[in-house]
Amino acid sequence: DTGVSQDPRHKITKRGQNVTFRCDPISEHNRLYWYRQTLGQGPEFLTYFQNEAQLEKSRLLSDRFSAERPKGSFSTLEIQRTEQGDSAMYLCASTRGTDNEQFFGPGTRLTVL
Amino acid sequence: GNSVTQMEGPVTLSEEAFLTINCTYTATGYPSLFWYVQYPGEGLQLLLKATKADDKGSNKGFEATYRKETTSFHLEKGSVQVSDSAVYFCAPRGGGADGLTFGKGTHLIIQP
Numbered sequence: 559d560t561g562v563s564q565d566p567r568h569k570i571t572k573r574g575q576n577v578t579f580r581c582d583p584i585s586e587h588n589r590l591y592w593y594r595q596t597l598g599q600g601p602e603f604l605t606y607f608q609n610e611a612q613l614e615k616s617r618l619l620s621d622r623f624s625a626e627r628p629k630g631s632f633s634t635l636e637i638q639r640t641e642q643g644d645s646a647m648y649l650c651a652s653t654r655g656t657d658n659e660q661f662f663g664p665g666t667r668l669t670v671l
Numbered sequence: 672g673n674s675v676t677q678m679e680g681p682v683t684l685s686e687e688a689f690l691t692i693n694c695t696y697t698a699t700g701y702p703s704l705f706w707y708v709q710y711p712g713e714g715l716q717l718l719l720k721a722t723k724a725d726d727k728g729s730n731k732g733f734e735a736t737y738r739k740e741t742t743s744f745h746l747e748k749g750s751v752q753v754s755d756s757a758v759y760f761c762a763p764r765g766g767g768a769d770g771l772t773f774g775k776g777t778h779l780i781i782q783p
Binding site for chain 1: 714715716717720760762769770771773775776
């Protein structure tokens with residue numbers, strides 16, 4: 559499968575724990591995006607990378623969130639001290655350019671108890 | 672930042688009916704405009720796009736025209752099928768923001 563992959567697909571954690579998600583983009587794509595989608599809403603932009611550089615962060619990305627893309631390939635999104643409000647689907651997308659199609663992964667569904 | 676207003680759903684139609692899903696947006700400058708679709712149990716996928724004023728995007732019988740004067744990008748299809756049942760998202764990109772700005776989505780249900 560040459561699409562965007564995300565791991566894990568589901569994560570259940572207790573409030574206050576840290577979690578980390580991984581995204582593997584399509585191999586030749588230099589841009590990688592993270593979005594969050596809550597039930598009944600559209601995805602909300604969190605941050606994006608061009609190669610290894612994090613170029614934009616939404617105000618939704620609080621200090622408890624951090625994202626990396628160390629070698630310009632896969633990316634990780636970490637949430638520290640999780641809260642129940644962090645429960646959502648976390649989506650990753652990648653693209654080769656700006657107006658080209660963003661290809662989305664299947665998402666990681668986070669449930670914070 | 673950008674914002675999007677879409678028709679509230681669910682929208683329920685009979686097979687072969689004409690479909691319009693309204694989308695209006697606000698943005699700084701001239702964004703590119705996208706429609707994404709999410710079929711049941713699947714991830715988001717691009718349906719069509721338009722990158723400048725008066726462009727028409729089309730795919731799978733769906734069309735949408737970039738109307739700068741009304742800041743709209745309404746989705747239309749002449750004859751819907753049961754297989755078109757899905758959630759549809761309008762999303763501008765650009766105009767000061769690099770990520771996509773999604774609407775809340777319109778849940779479309781097509782009955783045979």
